[in-house]
Amino acid sequence: MLFISSLGVTIFVGLLLILVITALVLAAKSESNLRFLIWGAIILFVPFLGAIACIINYYVTKNKIKSA
16 A cells, blocks of 8 residues: 655645746746636646646747747
């Protein structure tokens, strides 16, 4: 049987919260209102994958704009 300590759960929830907040802040800085609402819904409904996708999208588009 798998037992997870309360410390492990606390660390996991803390890291997930930091990831989601970071993704929301980056989306708010770089997207228009409608695109931010779409990214916000994705991040909140699929927290881990949505946050990772938003962060990757932010840095890819940032580098693409910078190099153009």
